[in-house]
Amino acid sequence: MRPPEPGDVGGSPGASAAGALEHVTGFGPYDLLAEWAHRLYLDGFGERAITAAREGLAFCEAAGDERTARYLQFIAGVALHQLGRAAEASEEAGHLLDRLGTGADPVWRAKALALLAEARVDLGQTALAMDHLAEGRMIVSAQPLRTYDQLSATMSVALALRALALFEPADELMRQMLAATFPPPRVQLNVAQEAAVLQVSWGAMLEVSGRPDEARGHYTAAGSVIARMRALALEAGYPEMLARAEALEGFVAQRGGEDVLAEARLRPAMAGFRLREELVETQVARVGLALAVAARGGHAEARDLLAAVRRASSTTQLDVWGMTAMAAEARTAVLEHGDHPGVEALRTLSRIALARLWEDRESRFETLRDRVRQREMAEQHARLGRASLVDPLTGLGNRRRLQQVLERPDRRFSAVLLDVDGFTAVNDEHSHETGDAVLRAVGALVADAAGETGVVVRYGGDEFALLLPAGPGGGPDPLVVAENLLDGVRKAPWIDLAVGLRVTASAGVAGPAPAAEALRDADLACTAAKRAGRDRVHVA
Numbered sequence: 001m002r003p004p005e006p007g008d009v010g011g012s013p014g015a016s017a018a019g020a021l022e023h024v025t026g027f028g029p030y031d032l033l034a035e036w037a038h039r040l041y042l043d044g045f046g047e048r049a050i051t052a053a054r055e056g057l058a059f060c061e062a063a064g065d066e067r068t069a070r071y072l073q074f075i076a077g078v079a080l081h082q083l084g085r086a087a088e089a090s091e092e093a094g095h096l097l098d099r100l101g102t103g104a105d106p107v108w109r110a111k112a113l114a115l116l117a118e119a120r121v122d123l124g125q126t127a128l129a130m131d132h133l134a135e136g137r138m139i140v141s142a143q144p145l146r147t148y149d150q151l152s153a154t155m156s157v158a159l160a161l162r163a164l165a166l167f168e169p170a171d172e173l174m175r176q177m178l179a180a181t182f183p184p185p186r187v188q189l190n191v192a193q194e195a196a197v198l199q200v201s202w203g204a205m206l207e208v209s210g211r212p213d214e215a216r217g218h219y220t221a222a223g224s225v226i227a228r229m230r231a232l233a234l235e236a237g238y239p240e241m242l243a244r245a246e247a248l249e250g251f252v253a254q255r256g257g258e259d260v261l262a263e264a265r266l267r268p269a270m271a272g273f274r275l276r277e278e279l280v281e282t283q284v285a286r287v288g289l290a291l292a293v294a295a296r297g298g299h300a301e302a303r304d305l306l307a308a309v310r311r312a313s314s315t316t317q318l319d320v321w322g323m324t325a326m327a328a329e330a331r332t333a334v335l336e337h338g339d340h341p342g343v344e345a346l347r348t349l350s351r352i353a354l355a356r357l358w359e360d361r362e363s364r365f366e367t368l369r370d371r372v373r374q375r376e377m378a379e380q381h382a383r384l385g386r387a388s389l390v391d392p393l394t395g396l397g398n399r400r401r402l403q404q405v406l407e408r409p410d411r412r413f414s415a416v417l418l419d420v421d422g423f424t425a426v427n428d429e430h431s432h433e434t435g436d437a438v439l440r441a442v443g444a445l446v447a448d449a450a451g452e453t454g455v456v457v458r459y460g461g462d463e464f465a466l467l468l469p470a471g472p473g474g475g476p477d478p479l480v481v482a483e484n485l486l487d488g489v490r491k492a493p494w495i496d497l498a499v500g501l502r503v504t505a506s507a508g509v510a511g512p513a514p515a516a517e518a519l520r521d522a523d524l525a526c527t528a529a530k531r532a533g534r535d536r537v538h539v540a
Helices: 031-040 046-065 064-084 086-100 104-122 126-141 146-165 167-179 184-210 212-236 239-255 260-270 281-296 298-318 317-338 342-386 399-406 423-430 432-450 477-492 513-531
Strands: 412-420 457-458 463-469 503-512 538-539
Touching: 031 046, 031 064, 031 342, 031 412, 046 064, 046 457, 064 104, 086 104, 104 146, 104 317, 126 146, 146 167, 146 184, 146 260, 167 184, 167 260, 167 457, 184 212, 184 239, 184 281, 184 298, 184 317, 212 239, 239 260, 239 281, 260 281, 281 298, 298 317, 412 432, 412 477, 412 513, 423 432, 432 457, 432 463, 432 477, 477 503, 477 538, 503 513, 513 538
Parallel strands: 503 538
Antiparallel strands: 412 463, 412 503, 457 463
16 A cells, blocks of 8 residues: 655545655655556556656656655556566666665665665565665664655555565554654544555464464454454545455454344445455455355355465565465355365465464564664774764764875866964864864855865865865865855954954965875965965965
8 A cells, every 4th residue: 555645645545565655745746747657556546657657757757856756656666566677676666766866865865765675575586675674674763753755755665574474573563654753644644544454464463373362362453453444444534445454353343253244334434435456455354255245155255265365465465365265265164064184285285385384474574683783783884984984072084084185196176275273272272162163163164165076174284175176167166165265254244153253264376296196285385375374375
C-alpha cells in the first residue's frame, strides 16, 4: 500500500511494499505532473502511471524542475515493481540514485535504496538487497521522526523489510511511526493500516509454519491496531480504508474461530474496496472468507477464493499468502472429503514451504544485522577520520587537512592567508570566550568565500588559509576574494559580541602555484600587510 505522494496528502492510498509517505511542502513548480502520475498508480492503472511518469520526467528535466523529476522517477519505479517488472524497477531506482548524487538528501536516498532492495530481491540478488536495506535502515534510525520527509523514508524502509519477512526490524520502525503525533489523521491512518498488515502477515506466517501460539499474539496485536485504523478512517471520512480495516478484522475473527462473524464482516468489506491483486487486504480477505464459508459447507466458493490468492501470489510475490492459501486448501479439502493422505501431503507441503521461507527469513535477518554492524563500524571510522582533519573550535580544516593538499604538488592554487589584527587585545579586553566567538565568525566568513571548491583551514591561532583551485580559466581572482573578506570582517556586527569590540584583518595573496609555494608566498605577503599598517591586502 502506498500512502500519499507529493501533492496527494489526504488522497486515497494505493499499494506497494516500497511505499512512502511524502512531504507536504517544497514541491517543484510542475508537481501536478507527479500528482497525476501517482493518481493513476493509486487507481490501479500501472502502465498508464509509468507512461505519465516518464513523459512528465522528460518535461521536468528539460524545464530544470529536479524536485518533481525525482518524484516522477520514484513513481515509475514503484509502479514497475508492483507490475512484476523487477529488472526495470531496479534500473529506475539506480537512475534515481544517480539523480540524487553523492550529496543526496538522506530521506530520498533511503527511499531509493528501499525500492532498489525490493527489486533486487525479486531478481535473486539478496546480498545486494541486504546492503541497500542496511544503509536505508541506518539513515532512518539516525534521526528522530519529526517531519513528513523522515516519516516517508521510514515507511519506505519498513515496507521493504516487511516484504522480505523481516518482521522484527519492520515492526520497530512501525512502532516509531505509530507513536508520531504530528501527522494529520489521514497520514496516521496510512501508518496504522501498514502496521496492521504487518501483524496479520506475521501471524499467518507463524501459524502455517507450525507456531500457532506465537501467531495468536500477533493476531491480538493486529486487532489493537485495526481498531485504531477503523477510528481514523471514520474520523477522516474514508470509506474504502474503513472497508479494508473490516477485511483485516474479519480475518482475525476467523482465525479466532468466529466463522459466522468473520463472514458477516468480510462480505460487505470486500464490496467496499477495489480488490486489487497487489493489495495484501485483498488476499487476506479471500483467505479469511474461504475458511469461513468452508466451515459451513461452501467448499466450491472457498476453492475459487483460494485459487485466486494462489494466482495473485505467483505474480505479486505475496509468498506468505500463497502458502497460507495452500494450507487453507488442505483444510477445505478435509472438510469436504474427509482426511486423506493426499490432503495431509498438501498440508505438510505448505507447512514445509513456509517453514523454509521462515528459515530464509532468519538468515536474511542475520545478514541484515551483520550489514548494519559493518556499516556502523565503517561510519565510526569515517567520523574519526574526519574528526582528525577538523579544527574543533571553528569546524574548519586543521593543519593535517592542509598537509593532504600540500602533498599534491601536481595541483595549482591561489592562496589567501588572513590574520586577525590585534587578536591578543581582543582576548585581554573582552575575554577568551569573546575571542573564540570572533575566530568562529571570521572562520565562517572565510568558509563562505571558499565556495564549493576552495580549501579552508585554521592555519594558526588567529590565522586562516584559503586555497582556491586554479582551473583552466584561472579560477576566482584571489585579490578580489581577499578584499571582500576584509570588507566582510570590518562590517560584521561585532558589537553584538561585546560592547566596543571592533575587528579587522590583514591578508596576503599569492599564486597560482603549487599549494606549498602559494601558501608560503601568501604568508610572507600577509606579514608585509601587517607591517604596512594592517587592515589591508598585500599581493606577493
